[in-house]
Amino acid sequence: MKTRQLGKDGPDISVIGLGAWPIGGGMGVLDEAVSIATVRASIDSGITLLDTAQAYRTSESTLGKALSDGYRERCFLATKVSRDYSPDAVRSAMDDSLKALNVDYVDLYQVHSWNTEYPIDATMETMARLQEEGKTRYIGISNFNAEEMEQAYGTAPFHGSQPRYNMVDRKIETEDLPYCEQRGIGNLVHSPLGKGLLTGKYSAGHVFPEDDERSRFPRFQGELFTKYCELTGWLSEVAADIGLTMVQLAIAWCLRQKAVSTVLVGAKTPEQAVDYLPAAEAELDAETLKRIDVILEDTPAES
Ligand SMILES: NC(=O)c1ccc[n+]([C@@H]2O[C@H](COP(=O)([O-])OP(=O)(O)OC[C@H]3O[C@@H](n4cnc5c(N)ncnc54)[C@H](OP(=O)(O)O)[C@@H]3O)[C@@H](O)[C@H]2O)c1
Known part of the structure; x- marks a missing residue:
């Protein structure tokens, strides 16, 4: 598996990372044994970066079980504090995560989102303290502009930003990615498959079960879903022409950005x-990128 450096002076991490939100059950309840096998198959395939969060339901505890038997030492483990960013809450979230993950430290600890209820200075000071104390090797943020x-x-100063980025969510391209490049901050981009929209396996009218968050997202319903x-479908034709699956094309497309450290x-x-x-090895040439851009001009507008 290819690696890239996380930011200007961070560690090398695999260009593809495993996002552990689905194994927490947020996109439909999963069998724990299958989730554990998924984590281990990822690490065995060369993926070193695993990403979870306090808010990902059972994800951290399932990861904790999957990472026994020597798997923990083979990965770069990232988690996040979610929702309450007051100093006390950040500290106790860190301790809860270490316990659930069954580890002494994590490799990257991230603030899950921007929230004006909590002064950012106090939150980041606490993050820096946790780093000094060795509870996390690096710190980062997520969903900040x-x-x-x-x-x-x-x-x-932090090493990683975790924004949403995929073929139909490109907001970060104008200011956020250039900012990260200039500062030397690495990007761990999330939702690269648009939560399944960019897999090419769904067709109009598909109904997602109630325990899957997509059953509540407007872009997975009705006319908007049909347009996506x-x-x-058009993007899948491009993928087929260059010998990739749609999923692989969606990942390789994100990796064309130098400021993206991992997908x-x-x-x-x-x-x-x-x-x-x-997808880790695929290089998209200028003609392919142009074809994709032309198709993406028809990305549906969302209010
Ligand atoms: N920081 C944040 O606020 C934030 C927000 C969202 C996500 N994230 C992180 O980013 C990670 C990735 O995002 P995500 O999981 O929400 O969405 P995603 O990676 O865009 O899509 C995941 C979904 O796509 C389908 N899929 C995955 N691999 C596939 C394959 N090889 N072939 C066909 N279908 C496949 C699966 O659902 P089906 O098979 O059911 O279609 C899966 O649940 C998360 O797990 C989490 O770590 C962070």
Whole structure:
């Protein structure tokens, strides 16, 4: 598996990472044994980066079980504090995560989102303390824009930003990615498959079960979903022409950005995890990128 450096002076991490939101059950309840097998298949395939969060339901405890038997030492383990970013809450979330994950330290600890209820200086000071204490090797943030990152960086320089990025969610390209490049902050991009929209396997009218978050997302319903399915159909033709699956094309497309250190993909099964591998090696040429851009001009507008 290819690696990239996390930011200007961070560690090398695999260009594909396993996002552990689905194994927490957020996209439909999963069998724990299958989730554990998925984590181990990812690591066995060369993926070193695993990403979870306090808010990912059973994800941390399932990861804790999967990482026994020597798997922990083979990975770069990232988690996040979610929702309450007051100093006391950040500290106790860290301790809860270490306990659930059954580890002494994590490799990257991230603030899950920007929240004006909690002064960012106090949150980032606490993050820096946790780093000094050795509870985490690196710190990062998630879902912050460039201006918010600059505020956080002023208190505690961090190595990783975790934004949403995929073919139909490109907001970060204008300011946030250039900001990260200039600062030397690495990007762990999330939702690269648009939560399944960009897999090419869904067709209009598909109904997601109630325990799957997609049953509540407007882009997975009605006319909007039909338009996204059409778009993915055209993109799948590009993928087939260059010998990739749609999933592999979606990942390789994110990796064309130098500021992207790793693409976090949410596998639910060992087969899905292994399916990603050719994307790490794929190079998309200018003609292919142009074809994709033309298709993406028809990305449906969302309010
Ligand atoms: N920081 C944040 O706020 C934030 C937000 C979202 C995600 N994340 C992180 O980013 C990770 C990835 O995002 P995500 O899991 O939400 O969405 P995603 O990776 O865009 O999509 C995941 C879904 O796509 C389908 N899929 C995955 N691999 C596939 C394959 N090889 N072939 C066909 N279908 C496949 C699976 O669902 P089906 O098979 O059921 O279609 C899976 O649940 C998360 O797990 C999490 O670590 C972070």
